[in-house]
Amino acid sequence: MVASGSKCRSCKAPAVIDLPRHNANFCAEHLLQLCRRQMSKAIDDYDMFGPDDRILVAVSGGKDSLAVWDMLIEAGYRADGLYVGLGIGDYSDESTEHVTAFAADRGLHLITVDLRDTFGYDIPTAARATKRAPCSACGMSKRHLFDQAAIDGGYDVVVTGHNLDDEAAVLLGNVLHWDIEYLARQLPVLPAQHGFPRKAKPLVRLTERETAAWCLLRGIDYLVEECPIAAGNRHLHHKDVLNAIERESPSTKSAFYLNFIDNMAPLLAEQSAAASGDLRRCVRCGAPTTGETCAFCRLVDTASAHDPVPVELVLGKRGRR
């Protein structure tokens, strides 16, 4: 390899990455500094949490969740991890290895919940039993268990590794369908209310190329392979569309999401308040719900009664190989 001609914007050392959205190149040290500053700005601007709060980080073994856990610990926050074993074949086995190694190497506290061991089902089986998209059963299971663990463990906030690409893709999907209720809830921080814990997304100002670079430069051994079930899903298609736009017009993606948060979300706040008015406690688990039994408990009933389904039977379009 011949050294590149591009120099770091901050120190003029040889660059390791080009970030067109910042119209700049960065060396390793200043790329890490940029990531720290962007996370810190998100935490401060959106009043996510403070230095004394106990944080529960939802970790998957992928780059974003391990990056946010690493960045929070480095910044001096008190953060434990929560990992949910989803039972998605080899993918879940490898995820478990990456998460447990990350926590053990750094002496961090990791809470693990295994869906099959604890609730008698896994994601492939839940998808088949409910005849719904696997990502739907997965997302609902994880959200419920994150909420429950945070409440039970007395944590002040649940943190997830959602990044700018994730949020922009979800926003695009919600805009394409003008789903006002979802739009109103798509915020970088949701307050503790109606029995739900506070939830925050400190990486919303960082792209996934930047979080991946953080992991690489910090020596974080994350699971690079994507979930075989998610492969080819609509969310990934929305990311591809946004990246095609970004290629022609750098920084459009961040403008799309961050200007939505600044300019549009306040106008939708009333809608959000109205949508969460009729919640009560699930008679089984005590979680907030609109019905007698919450969606998670209904999922457990249906999925745990079904014969186990191997992951190969529910692979996404691009996951079949």
Added chain:
Amino acid sequence: MLVKMRNPKREIEVDGDRTVNHLLDALDLVRESHLVICNGTLVPGDARLAHDDTVEIRPVISGGA
């Protein structure tokens, strides 16, 4: 040069010296969706890759939401 790719995991041989951006273009890959690692080091788009380099093209897009 030897180019390691993911999803699915595979290795391909690419002829000739070229920049990172040219390599991504030749493989029809979007820069915003990938990191390029040459001989273990992260490199920017204008870095020139040599025929004896080992290059990893790492996708950064994940499907969870």
